Amino acid sequence: MAASFRFWRRTEREELHRRVFAALADNVNYDHQPVLGVPASSLDDDVFNQDAHFLKDAPFISTMVANPNHIGCHTFGESESYFKGTQEIERELIELCAVDIFGAQPGQTDGYVASGGTEANIQAMWMYRNAFVRQDGARAHQIGLFCSADSHYCVDKAANLLGMPLFKAAVDPKNRSLSDDELHRCLESAKQAGITHAVVMANMMTTMFGSVDAPSQWAEACRRAGLPFRLHLDGAFGGFYFPFASGEQQSQSALDFRNPDVHSITLDAHKMAQAPYGTGIFLARKGFIEHVLTPAASYVSGEDCTLIGSRSGANAIAVWMILQTHGPHGWAEKIYILQKRTAWLASQLAEREIPFFRHPASNIVTMRASAIPEETAQAHGLVPDSHQHPEWFKVVVMDHVTIERLDAFLEDLDRARKDEP
């Protein structure tokens, strides 16, 4: 997290409302302007009444009803003029996340609000694949996709879609981290299989363990292996958590744009930021996104360098409103409370000698399934690593996961373990 904030500040409700309604007024108005050729309109008025009295106090719902289409990327080139008001808020949101959360220099980042972490991660792999193909004449099957075995399965989708061979480095089961030897082995075996370029996806909090990779370790390993590389950080889960929980020291340890080896970042607002689904955020250093510009999108003003195509402008408004309502210090306090609850759960498990993994800057606690009776896990909504053969169960300490809820789980756990034969 940045030490000072250029764009992010707590904003009063009235000011937020004023800003969103002004942005909507700057968008096209289908009722009052001639818009004959755009295949878009406001939401169906018979179902979503535009005059409903509560709308004047509901900027997000009003944006949903007005239904702006944020198709394309608004930090690069031209955009559709019809939705310029709300696109401006999206641009502000991208800059806020890049500069004030991930230490980018102002004006140096492209990005957009994607459908989710899956899309944002695939967008990154697509971008780097095309860049290596164009700049170095590489073929897709020579560009390896590298990640840890704990990475989210969207990387398997990316490899499959993009025709890139996938290499997963094994993690140490004790601390879920990658060793230099394992990275060396992984990269050398890829080279032997004909790989000449590397696209790395490093994790800022994995789905199951909340574990965090060291991007610099990957970067050094690629340099030692003589492989040109691009590195993407998957902060789909951790992007709105880890920078606030890790403290300045740890985020400086290279998990943001201050590290020149980090080229792009995913952070999902629909996870820890409690935004509506459809709010994956993709950020990339300038100079890359043009590699996925699709000139065939010639009817879209500015063409299109996103994977998704049409997307709701209301999603950007929702995330921007959430962040501005809390402000950076309010956000840090929110994460501080979740960290305290998570630490409490971890200490309770340690007292009971239940084996678990937790990264110190994470709100995920992952317990050995052998120590948790299945009925207790089910009754308290714990999530297994595999529904067929669970080896681990996780608790994710979200807003609604209070100490009371955790305590009830522990009480049940104690009872069940006492009753065990």
Ligand SMILES: Cc1ncc(COP(=O)(O)O)c(C=O)c1O
């Ligand atoms: C680390 C990580 N990356 C990517 C994703 C995929 O995100 P989405 O479900 O928004 O596509 C997830 C989802 O849980 C995740 O935890």
